[in-house]
Amino acid sequence: MEHYDAIVIGAGHNGLIAAAYLAQAGKRVAVLERREIIGGATVTEEHFPGYHLSTCSYVCSLLLPEVVRELDLPSYGYDVRPFDPQIFAPQPDGQYFMSFLDAGKTREQLLKFSRHDADAWDAYWDHWERIITSAWPLIMGPPPSLSDLERAFDRPGGQEDLRLLLFGSVADILDRYFESNAIKGALSTGGVIGSNLGPRSPGSAYVKFHHLLGKLNGHRGAWGYVRGGMGAIANAIAGAGRDAGVEILTDAEVTEIETASGGATGVRLADGRRIQADAVISTADPQRTFLQMLDSRQLPGDFVASIERMKRKGSVVKVLLGLSELPDFTALPGTEVGPQHTGGIMICPSIDYVQRAWMDAEAGQPSARPFMDCYIQSATEDGLAPEGKHTLSMFVQYAPYDLADGDWDSRRNEIGDIIIDTFAEYAPNLPNAIEHIAVLGPPDIEATVGITGGNIFHGEITPDQMFNYRPATGQTGYRTPVGRLYLGGSGVWPGGAVFGAPGRNCAREVLAQLDPA
Ligand SMILES: Cc1cc2nc3c(=O)[nH]c(=O)nc-3n(C[C@H](O)[C@H](O)[C@H](O)COP(=O)(O)OP(=O)(O)OC[C@H]3O[C@@H](n4cnc5c(N)ncnc54)[C@H](O)[C@@H]3O)c2cc1C
Structure with a gap:
C-alpha cells in the first residue's frame, strides 16, 4: 500500500498551500481531490x-503576502492587481458613489453626498487600522482564546474597540462615522458578505473586520483581480507544490479516514484504494471531515454536537453571465468601457436596503430586492470573453439554502429573474444583453465545491464560531480529537476566504509534530 508522510484531503487553496509547505520541508505529500x-x-x-468565469470566489485581497513570497507564486503565474475604482455604487435616484485607491478622488465623491462624511473618512479607516494592528499577530498563529484577545487589545481605547469588534454590528460602526445612506450602504456589505447576517446584526462588525484584513499595493482593505481569474491562484500554488514534490490526485474522493488506536493511519477512496500516511490533513469542511469521513463514535460526544450545531447554511447566490454588451447604467451611461465597469459594482443603496434583503431570507424567502457585488473582469483584461463580449459575475444575497416555499430546482430560474430585474433597475439594457446565464444557489455550491450547506466560509465567521471556538469550543491548534488528524481548511481559525492562513498555520503545526525539535 502506498505510504506518504502526509495526505491532504482537498485541493482547495488551503489544501494546496499546506501540501506545498510540507513538501518544501522535505515531506512526501499527496493531495486527494x-x-x-x-x-x-x-x-x-x-x-x-469562450467565457471564462471564476465559479465561486471572484476577487482577491486576503491572500497572505507570506504565502505569495514563500511559495514564490508570481513565478507560477500569480498576478493580482487592485481594481480602481474599488466601488461603483449606483443609486435609485440616478446618483452614484465611487471610491478610488486615490484618497483625493474619493474625497470628491464623498463631497457629492456629505461634507461631514468626507471629513470622517480618515478617522473611519484609522479605526480599522488600529483594530487590525492589535489583532494581526493572532491571525498568524494558532486559534486564540478570549484571554489572548483581551491581551492583544490591552492598550488605550482597546477595550472599546474589542467590544465593538466582538459584539457590534457593521451598522454600529458606520453610524459612528457617517450620515449618508449611499456611503453607509456601500460600506456595509463587507459586514454581511457570505454571512447569514444583516448589517444591523451583532457579529457583522467582525465579518467586516475579516474582509479588511488584506492589503493590496499598500491599500488597506483593497480588492483586486487575479489575471486569468481566481483559478490562477490555485494553479500557481499547485505549480509551486509540484516543483517541491507534491503529488496531486484528482477524481480521488476520500470516503473514510482510517484509524487505529485513536490515531489516523490513512484514507480509503471511493474507488476502494487505500493510502497510508503518518499525518492526515483534511481541508474539507468540518461536517464532511468529522461526520462523513469518520465514524462519529470515535469522537467525543460534545465535539460531535459542536460540529453538528455549527452554523453553516449559506444564503449566497452566484450568477455567471455572458454578455453581448456592457451594462448601460442610468447613473453613468455608456456601453464603452468606463470606470463604472472596471471595479466592484455594488447594488446596495442603504443599510436599510441590505437589512430588508436579509429579513426576507430570515423568513425563508429570496430577497425581493437583493444586494449585489458584481464584476466585469473582461472589461479590464483580454481572453476572458469572446471579442467584443463580456463576462459578468454577480455575488448576490440573500436566498436561503432552505426555502420556505418550494425548493431550488423549482425556483432557481425565478430567483435568477429577481436578480436580473433588480440589476436592470440600474442598467436597463442588461436583460437584452444576456447571451448565457448560470444561477448557483447554496445547494449548487454544495454539490459543485463540496461545501456542506453551501456556506462560502465552511461555516459562519461570526465571533461565536471564530478563535478557539472554530470549529468546536476549545479548539487547540489545528489538531483534532483523532491523533495525527489535522484540520487545515476554512473551517478552522482564522476562517474562510482566499486567505491561506489556515493552510499555512496548519502545515506549521503538522511539521512541528512530525519533526519535534
Ligand atoms: C460563491 C463563493 C464566492 C466567494 N467569493 C470570494 C471572493 O471573492 N474572495 C475571497 O477571498 N473568498 C471568496 N469566497 C470564499 C473562499 O473562496 C473560500 O473560503 C475558500 O476558497 C475555501 O478554501 P479552502 O481551501 O479552505 O476550501 P475549498 O476551496 O472548499 O476546498 C476544499 C476542497 O476539498 C474537496 N473535498 C471535499 N470533500 C472531499 C473528499 N471527501 N475527498 C476529497 N476531496 C474533498 C473539495 O472538492 C474542495 O476542492 C467565496 C466562496 C464561494 C463559495
Whole structure:
C-alpha cells in the first residue's frame, strides 16, 4: 500500500498551500481531490463557449503576502492587481458613489453626498487600522482564546474597540462615522458578505473586520483581480507544490479516514484504494471531515454536537453571465468601457436596503430586492470573453439554502429573474444583453465545491464560531480529537476566504509534530 508522510484531503487553496509547505520541508505529500479539477472554491472555468468565469470566489485581497513570497507564486503565474475604482455604487435616484485607491478622488465623491462624511473618512479607516494592528499577530498563529484577545487589545481605547469588534454590528460602526445612506450602504456589505447576517446584526462588525484584513499595493482593505481569474491562484500554488514534490490526485474522493488506536493511519477512496500516511490533513469542511469521513463514535460526544450545531447554511447566490454588451447604467451611461465597469459594482443603496434583503431570507424567502457585488473582469483584461463580449459575475444575497416555499430546482430560474430585474433597475439594457446565464444557489455550491450547506466560509465567521471556538469550543491548534488528524481548511481559525492562513498555520503545526525539535 502506498505510504506518504502526509495526505491532504482537498485541493482547495488551503489544501494546496499546506501540501506545498510540507513538501518544501522535505515531506512526501499527496493531495486527494474529489473533483476532476483542483482549486475548490478558487477556480475559473469556461462556463459558456469562450467565457471564462471564476465559479465561486471572484476577487482577491486576503491572500497572505507570506504565502505569495514563500511559495514564490508570481513565478507560477500569480498576478493580482487592485481594481480602481474599488466601488461603483449606483443609486435609485440616478446618483452614484465611487471610491478610488486615490484618497483625493474619493474625497470628491464623498463631497457629492456629505461634507461631514468626507471629513470622517480618515478617522473611519484609522479605526480599522488600529483594530487590525492589535489583532494581526493572532491571525498568524494558532486559534486564540478570549484571554489572548483581551491581551492583544490591552492598550488605550482597546477595550472599546474589542467590544465593538466582538459584539457590534457593521451598522454600529458606520453610524459612528457617517450620515449618508449611499456611503453607509456601500460600506456595509463587507459586514454581511457570505454571512447569514444583516448589517444591523451583532457579529457583522467582525465579518467586516475579516474582509479588511488584506492589503493590496499598500491599500488597506483593497480588492483586486487575479489575471486569468481566481483559478490562477490555485494553479500557481499547485505549480509551486509540484516543483517541491507534491503529488496531486484528482477524481480521488476520500470516503473514510482510517484509524487505529485513536490515531489516523490513512484514507480509503471511493474507488476502494487505500493510502497510508503518518499525518492526515483534511481541508474539507468540518461536517464532511468529522461526520462523513469518520465514524462519529470515535469522537467525543460534545465535539460531535459542536460540529453538528455549527452554523453553516449559506444564503449566497452566484450568477455567471455572458454578455453581448456592457451594462448601460442610468447613473453613468455608456456601453464603452468606463470606470463604472472596471471595479466592484455594488447594488446596495442603504443599510436599510441590505437589512430588508436579509429579513426576507430570515423568513425563508429570496430577497425581493437583493444586494449585489458584481464584476466585469473582461472589461479590464483580454481572453476572458469572446471579442467584443463580456463576462459578468454577480455575488448576490440573500436566498436561503432552505426555502420556505418550494425548493431550488423549482425556483432557481425565478430567483435568477429577481436578480436580473433588480440589476436592470440600474442598467436597463442588461436583460437584452444576456447571451448565457448560470444561477448557483447554496445547494449548487454544495454539490459543485463540496461545501456542506453551501456556506462560502465552511461555516459562519461570526465571533461565536471564530478563535478557539472554530470549529468546536476549545479548539487547540489545528489538531483534532483523532491523533495525527489535522484540520487545515476554512473551517478552522482564522476562517474562510482566499486567505491561506489556515493552510499555512496548519502545515506549521503538522511539521512541528512530525519533526519535534
Ligand atoms: C460563491 C463563493 C464566492 C466567494 N467569493 C470570494 C471572493 O471573492 N474572495 C475571497 O477571498 N473568498 C471568496 N469566497 C470564499 C473562499 O473562496 C473560500 O473560503 C475558500 O476558497 C475555501 O478554501 P479552502 O481551501 O479552505 O476550501 P475549498 O476551496 O472548499 O476546498 C476544499 C476542497 O476539498 C474537496 N473535498 C471535499 N470533500 C472531499 C473528499 N471527501 N475527498 C476529497 N476531496 C474533498 C473539495 O472538492 C474542495 O476542492 C467565496 C466562496 C464561494 C463559495
